[in-house]
Amino acid sequence: xxxxxxxxxxxxRPIKAAVSIDERVRPRRSFLKPLFRKRPxxxxxxxxxxxxxxxxxxxxxxxxxxxxxxxxxxxxPPSAQHWLGTDDxxxxxxSRIIHGTRTTLxxxxxxxxxxxxxxxxxxxxxxxxxxxxxxxxxRWIDIMLAFPYILLAxxxxxxxxxNLRNAMIAIGISSVPxxxxxxxxNVLAVKGNDYVTAARALxxxxxxxxxxxxxxxxxxxxxxxxxxxxxxxxxxxxxLSFVGLGAQPPxxxxxxxxxxxxxxxxxxxxxxxxxxxxxxxxxxxxxxxGNALRDTLDPTLRDL
Amino acid sequence: MVVYATRRLLFLxxxxxxxxxxxxxxxxxxxxxxxxxxxxxxxxPDKATVDAMRREYGLDVSLPVQYIRFLGSVVRGDxxxxxxxxxxxxxxxxxxxxxxLLLAFGSLAVAVVVGxxxxxxxxxxxxxxxxxxxxxxAMWGLSMPAFWFGLIMISxxxxxxxxxxxxxxxSLKHLILPALTLGLIASTVLARITRSSMxxxxxxxxxxxxxxxxxxxxxxxxxHALKNALIPVVTILGLQMGxxxxxxxxxxxVFSWHGVGEMAVQAIQQRDFPVVQGVVxxxxxxxxxxxxxxxxxYSALDPRIVYE
Numbered sequence: 361x362x363x364x365x366x367x368x369x370x371x372x373r374p375i376k377a378a379v380s381i382d383e384r385v386r387p388r389r390s391f392l393k394p395l396f397r398k399r400p401x402x403x404x405x406x407x408x409x410x411x412x413x414x415x416x417x418x419x420x421x422x423x424x425x426x427x428x429x430x431x432x433x434x435x436x437p438p439s440a441q442h443w444l445g446t447d448d449x450x451x452x453x454x455s456r457i458i459h460g461t462r463t464t465l466x467x468x469x470x471x472x473x474x475x476x477x478x479x480x481x482x483x484x485x486x487x488x489x490x491x492x493x494x495x496x497x498x499r500w501i502d503i504m505l506a507f508p509y510i511l512l513a514x515x516x517x518x519x520x521x522x523n524l525r526n527a528m529i530a531i532g533i534s535s536v537p538x539x540x541x542x543x544x545x546n547v548l549a550v551k552g553n554d555y556v557t558a559a560r561a562l563x564x565x566x567x568x569x570x571x572x573x574x575x576x577x578x579x580x581x582x583x584x585x586x587x588x589x590x591x592x593x594x595x596x597x598x599x600l601s602f603v604g605l606g607a608q609p610p611x612x613x614x615x616x617x618x619x620x621x622x623x624x625x626x627x628x629x630x631x632x633x634x635x636x637x638x639x640x641x642x643x644x645x646x647x648x649x650g651n652a653l654r655d656t657l658d659p660t661l662r663d664l
Numbered sequence: 665m666v667v668y669a670t671r672r673l674l675f676l677x678x679x680x681x682x683x684x685x686x687x688x689x690x691x692x693x694x695x696x697x698x699x700x701x702x703x704x705x706x707x708x709p710d711k712a713t714v715d716a717m718r719r720e721y722g723l724d725v726s727l728p729v730q731y732i733r734f735l736g737s738v739v740r741g742d743x744x745x746x747x748x749x750x751x752x753x754x755x756x757x758x759x760x761x762x763x764x765l766l767l768a769f770g771s772l773a774v775a776v777v778v779g780x781x782x783x784x785x786x787x788x789x790x791x792x793x794x795x796x797x798x799x800x801x802a803m804w805g806l807s808m809p810a811f812w813f814g815l816i817m818i819s820x821x822x823x824x825x826x827x828x829x830x831x832x833x834x835s836l837k838h839l840i841l842p843a844l845t846l847g848l849i850a851s852t853v854l855a856r857i858t859r860s861s862m863x864x865x866x867x868x869x870x871x872x873x874x875x876x877x878x879x880x881x882x883x884x885x886x887x888h889a890l891k892n893a894l895i896p897v898v899t900i901l902g903l904q905m906g907x908x909x910x911x912x913x914x915x916x917x918v919f920s921w922h923g924v925g926e927m928a929v930q931a932i933q934q935r936d937f938p939v940v941q942g943v944v945x946x947x948x949x950x951x952x953x954x955x956x957x958x959x960x961x962y963s964a965l966d967p968r969i970v971y972e
Contacts, residue, residue: 503682506952510910511944518932518940519690595809602811603917603929618812622830622918625819632819636812644807651803 395656404648415461422455426612435628445630456612457638463613471593472586474532479539487547488570504537517605527606531596546578580657587650591643598639614639672956683948688734691937743942753942763833764923768908770839774847775854783858798855805852810911814845814918831920842919846911850904857900861893894965902958906951
């Protein structure tokens with residue numbers, strides 16, 4: 361966007377580039393203030409910050425090695441030595457949950473990243489070129505949306521084989537239709553604007569118009585979708601791991617920690633409770649933050 | 665209406681064809697030879713047996729021919745044979761499909777009853793603690809992993825209180841916990857939509873008129889407001905059916921409920937692709953049909969919506 365301004369000023373037009381860039385930058389920066397004035401954003405953001413710190417410093421703050429098996433410490437309830445108790449192999453549950461933060465947070469980033477990397481270009485091309493390309497893409501999206509989300513992910517895991525990497529790919533691909541549809545809609549709304557016509561009149565190539573002019577102006581809803589899809593991806597990955605189709609033992613992924621938890625529900629309820637609380641709080645934090653962000657950036661996006 | 669319904673049904677043909685193509689690709693794209701995968705970690709039988717198996721599962725011809733055969737047999741209602749049990753996939757699915765539908769519709773019933781009442785109550789008692797609690801519950805429902813909630817339900821109602829059985833699908837008593845688990849989570853989203861839709865309607869002129877002519881408040885809410893507020897609710901219900909069908913897959917594992925979800929997950933672990941394919945086809949087609957039903961419900965709810 362700023363390139364267009366710079367470009368036109370080099371052509372000797374009396375546009376003061378510095379001023380116009382300044383005017384454009386200011387409203388973008390200022391959304392942070394109203395965002396963090398909202399209580400849900402404060403709570404959600406606070407928890408997210410804690411999680412990130414936890415993930416970064418996992419090896420330093422966890423009291424034990426999360427993989428070390430101590431058979432004499434099997435199924436110990438929470439105590440001063442083991443704050444959250446130990447599992448059926450005598451591993452310290454607090455350490456496992458802390459290390460699991462790393463897996464969980466990266467699952468979200470990678471899945472959403474995959475979804476964006478495929479979905480955004482499809483949406484941009486489909487919306488920008490319209491016509492037959494658009495029709496084909498939309499029919500394809502209809503077909504993808506004929507699968508319930510988890511079913512599609514399961515089908516993909518079935519193809520690739522059950523492990524964490526494939527679960528992330530499956531979740532990413534399953535969210536592609538949603539991304540393509542959102543971006544396409546936004547591109548359709550933006551591409552009729554005068555500045556797009558202006559950029560084309562200046563001789564910008566299709567690729568340049570699409571990715572330098574149209575796409576940046578559809579960013580705010582993409583940011584909102586990403587923050588709201590993040591918790592959905594984490595939840596789906598935990599569910600897949602829980603049924604044995606995601607992270608495999610001995611990974612401390614939180615869903616995987618709950619595998620077989622039902623067998624311990626009678627005798628060792630701490631094995632069920634704490635990993636679940638961790639998943640719940642993480643998803644809650646991202647949902648709170650994402651909702652607040654959506655309300656701040658674009659209140660018309662209520663349906664996302 | 666009939667014309668519209670017929671046209672929508674015809675529109676299903678390309679969608680179902682697409683679903684079948686994707687499902688076919690699931691097996692076609694699996695890296696490696698299917699027979700090798702089947703005998704992974706075991707001693708491979710002699711060549712004659714392998715060739716016989718290849719013929720038995722229709723793997724001895726090229727992929728395009730396999731694709732045409734696959735479409736042909738699905739149209740005839742034949743979903744192939746399970747690699748593990750050697751039984752027809754269709755029979756295996758038939759035996760379990762009923763259970764999955766029972767669970768999905770059972771949770772739908774819970775979601776509708778709880779969600780609508782909560783939503784109406786929150787709208788009527790706007791800005792009171794009831795309203796606040798509903799909104800907090802909505803956030804809770806959005807963030808609650810269903811499988812964990814299921815485990816908690818088991819630990820409360822089966823382990824501590826000993827009211828309900830832990831697992832199995834033998835009786836309707838077994839249905840209560842899984843249906844509550846899925847239904848309560850879905851109800852919170854429904855409550856939020858019902859609330860906001862009701863609030864829109866309650867400020868309409870005709871509600872004021874109804875009050876002015878002295879109608880009972882309950883009658884106004886249920887007959888005048890609710891009926892008009894239902895359209896967005898039905899839309900969300902249609903979308904949630906997908907979530908409930910998918911959620912049923914995971915919840916079936918938690919409660920050992922013998923539905924197609926449990927079957928599909930086991931089949932994936934055992935690399936029994938015909939079964940996975942069969943389940944995916946059946947559930948996707950079910951979901952498409954449910955969405956059609958939702959669209960047709962609109963005009964029943966609102967005579968202003970006319971389909972051509």
